[in-house]
Amino acid sequence: xxxxxxxxxxxxxxxxxxxxxxxxxxxxxxxxxxxxxxxxxxxxxxxxxxxxxxxxxxxxxxxxxxxxxxxxxxxxxxxxxxxxxxxxxxxxxxxxxxxxxxxxxxxxxxxxxxxxxxxxxxxxxxxxxxxxxxxxxxxxxxxxxxxxxxxxxxxxxxxxxxxxxxxxxxxxxxxxxxxxxxxxxxxxxxxxxxxxxxxxxxxxxxxxxxxxxxxxxxxxxxxxxxxxxxxxxxxxxxxxxxxxxxxxxxxxxxxxxxxxxxxxxxxxxxxxxxxxxxxxxxxxxxxxxxxxxxxxxxxxxxxxxxxxxxxxxxxxxxxxxx
Amino acid sequence: xxxxxxxxxxxxxxxxxxxxxxxxxxxxxxxxxxxxxxxxxxxxxxxxxxxxxxxxxxxxxxxxxxxxxxxxxxxxxxxxxxxxxxxxxxxxxxxxxxxxxxxxxxxxxxxxxxxxxxxxxxxxxxxxxxxxxxxxxxxxxxxxxxxxxxxxxxxxxxxxxxxxxxxxxxxxxxxxxxxxxxxxxxxxxxxxxxxxxxxxxxxxxxxxxxxxxxxxxxxxxxxxxxxxxxxxxxxxxxxxxxxxxxxxxxxxxxxxxxxxxxxxxxxxxxxxxxxxxxxxxxxxxxxxxxxxx
Numbered sequence: 297x298x299x300x301x302x303x304x305x306x307x308x309x310x311x312x313x314x315x316x317x318x319x320x321x322x323x324x325x326x327x328x329x330x331x332x333x334x335x336x337x338x339x340x341x342x343x344x345x346x347x348x349x350x351x352x353x354x355x356x357x358x359x360x361x362x363x364x365x366x367x368x369x370x371x372x373x374x375x376x377x378x379x380x381x382x383x384x385x386x387x388x389x390x391x392x393x394x395x396x397x398x399x400x401x402x403x404x405x406x407x408x409x410x411x412x413x414x415x416x417x418x419x420x421x422x423x424x425x426x427x428x429x430x431x432x433x434x435x436x437x438x439x440x441x442x443x444x445x446x447x448x449x450x451x452x453x454x455x456x457x458x459x460x461x462x463x464x465x466x467x468x469x470x471x472x473x474x475x476x477x478x479x480x481x482x483x484x485x486x487x488x489x490x491x492x493x494x495x496x497x498x499x500x501x502x503x504x505x506x507x508x509x510x511x512x513x514x515x516x517x518x519x520x521x522x523x524x525x526x527x528x529x530x531x532x533x534x535x536x537x538x539x540x541x542x543x544x545x546x547x548x549x550x551x552x553x554x555x556x557x558x559x560x561x562x563x564x565x566x567x568x569x570x571x572x573x574x575x576x577x578x579x580x581x582x583x584x585x586x587x588x589x590x591x592x593x594x595x596x597x598x599x600x601x602x603x604x605x606x607x608x609x610x611x612x613x614x615x616x617x618x
Numbered sequence: 619x620x621x622x623x624x625x626x627x628x629x630x631x632x633x634x635x636x637x638x639x640x641x642x643x644x645x646x647x648x649x650x651x652x653x654x655x656x657x658x659x660x661x662x663x664x665x666x667x668x669x670x671x672x673x674x675x676x677x678x679x680x681x682x683x684x685x686x687x688x689x690x691x692x693x694x695x696x697x698x699x700x701x702x703x704x705x706x707x708x709x710x711x712x713x714x715x716x717x718x719x720x721x722x723x724x725x726x727x728x729x730x731x732x733x734x735x736x737x738x739x740x741x742x743x744x745x746x747x748x749x750x751x752x753x754x755x756x757x758x759x760x761x762x763x764x765x766x767x768x769x770x771x772x773x774x775x776x777x778x779x780x781x782x783x784x785x786x787x788x789x790x791x792x793x794x795x796x797x798x799x800x801x802x803x804x805x806x807x808x809x810x811x812x813x814x815x816x817x818x819x820x821x822x823x824x825x826x827x828x829x830x831x832x833x834x835x836x837x838x839x840x841x842x843x844x845x846x847x848x849x850x851x852x853x854x855x856x857x858x859x860x861x862x863x864x865x866x867x868x869x870x871x872x873x874x875x876x877x878x879x880x881x882x883x884x885x886x887x888x889x890x891x892x893x894x895x896x897x898x899x900x901x902x903x904x905x906x907x908x909x910x911x
Contacts, residue, residue, distance in 0.1 A: 354716075360716050360719070407895050407898050407899075410898060410899075410902045411898070411902055413715060414655050414715050414719065415854070415858070415902075415903075417655075417716075417719060418655065418850045418853075418854060419850075419854065419898075421847070421850065422847050422850045422851060422854070422891070422894070423891070425843065425847045425887075426847075426887055426888060426891050429887050429888075430884070430885075430888065433883075433884040434884060538843075539843060540727075543723055543727075546716075546720060546723075547720070550716070550717070550720060580731045580734075580735065582727035582728070582730055582731045583727060583728050583731040583732070585724075585727055586723075586724035586725065586726075586727035586728040586731075587724070587728070589720055589721070589723065589724035589727075590706070590721060590724045593710070593713075593717050593720060593721055593724075594709065597713070597717070
């Protein structure tokens with residue numbers, strides 16, 4: 297689809313206005329909504345960061361990771377253990393919460409990037425469960441089933457509102473960095489691998505190395521999400537690393553639309569708030585989520601944003617014809 | 619290390635391998651023909667175990683109860699497989715594999731909640747059925763005779779699947795469909811019909827294997843993901859969709875698990891993954907698998 301430059305500029309400036317509006321809304325949100333919904337909003341932002349890291353691999357590189365939550369959990373555990381056991385400073389713990397998942401991501405990714413498609417999904421799931429299993433079983437080191445409690449952020453971040461702004465800043469900065477990565481030559485290379493990995497290889501690009509770099513970046517951002525969530529929630533548990541958690545970013549990306557940068561964020565916001573609402577009258581959330589997944593697959597292929605974009609394009613085409 | 623310890627671990631590894639083969643063969647069969655990875659296979663296995671428990675408890679028959687319960691569980695899972703294939707998967711064959719995978723994942727979530735709602739989070743178990751309650755002596759070492767029942771069942775399934783795939787007309791169609799689906803359809807063979815029955819067969823095997831696990835005393839929530847991860851290791855090592863590969867993979871994983879548990883129980887799964895990593899470096903498509911296109 298060829299757009300003339302003025303139209304492209306127009307849609308870009310329109311997008312900037314939308315973005316500014318959204319940021320403004322999120323800045324005033326703590327003064328408008330209750331503390332309960334503020335906590336949900338924090339969760340939605342953190343999980344959106346996880347979904348963005350997942351979608352770097354899925355939507356842009358074309359590889360579905362079913363073990364992304366393992367890195368999220370590792371980031372959380374790194375912060376929790378360093379702060380409660382080593383009494384390390386909050387900020388240094390956060391750095392460790394990014395580095396540890398990145399290092400484990402480098403090891404796991406080394407094996408995973410050799411595979412494509414469904415095999416990649418299987419292997420990431422299996423490695424994710426292995427990491428979960430080790431955390432779960434290593435009772436005297438990680439606390440096993442009990443998890444770790446009593447992780448507190450520094451004093452000036454202790455109030456929910458202050459921590460909300462902290463999460464918002466981390467989220468916006470991370471989104472910006474991910475956006476820049478995707479629109480850099482590196483990002484365009486991984487997109488070309490999704491489109492046609494054979495041709496990309498013929499151009500002299502080492503696919504495995506590029507995919508490994510993307511895998512490590514995704515692991516680092518997933519870890520960051522876990523690292524900033526745990527001090528807000530004050531605790532961490534092995535359930536953060538399971539494949540059921542890993543299914544959430546997959547679901548969010550498919551719900552919102554994996555082909556668009558904002559798709560997974562929209563999907564995760566809908567899911568998180570829907571979850572909070574459903575829990576009000578039933579504990580059987582998974583069955584609701586299962587039904588939601590099937591509904592999206594059958595009735596909204598391409599996700600919500602994909603659906604909207606399709607409609608917008610159709611309308612544009614009609615207008616152009618006239 | 620003395621011979622009796624090694625022999626003991628080896629034999630329990632064989633029993634573990636037989637159980638893994640029972641579960642993984644259904645998964646691998648479905649994948650080989652339909653090219654759909656059924657995440658819900660572990661859930662069918664878990665549901666089969668719970669259903670067999672309830673039927674066994676309802677019957678209260680000391681001898682036949684277990685066997686009837688296992689058959690009932692297998693048949694109910696076959697029926698559920700029929701519904702899943704007919705209502706859901708059939709509409710998704712033309713779509714990408716991520717959607718197919720996610721659809722089976724949705725079934726996982728629903729079955730997990732169904733089990734939680736119907737049976738709760740308790741640990742349940744079935745008594746070992748007669749005549750497999752006692753021990754069998756091999757080289758003067760006692761082994762639970764139920765292990766031999768499971769090994770025998772695993773061998774029977776190996777022979778049945780081998781006969782089905784390599785010695786029947788349906789097997790010819792299965793192998794042809796696995797390598798070129800369009801060509802088989804062009805020859806006038808109703809592919810949708812074939813897919814339905816393969817999925818039903820895979821689901822039935824899944825339900826049966828769940829029922830067979832029940833007397834090991836491990837009917838509980840979470841048994842689905844536990845077995846499915848090991849099954850993924852089996853099919854990654856052996857090669858997806860390959861019957862001999864699944865057999866060899868089950869043997870390797872069963873043995874590594876059994877000896878791993880002897881050294882360090884917490885790391886049994888990690889040992890399996892080390893073997894998997896080595897296989898992936900040498901042959902990313904598995905020992906008996908074909909390179910992906």
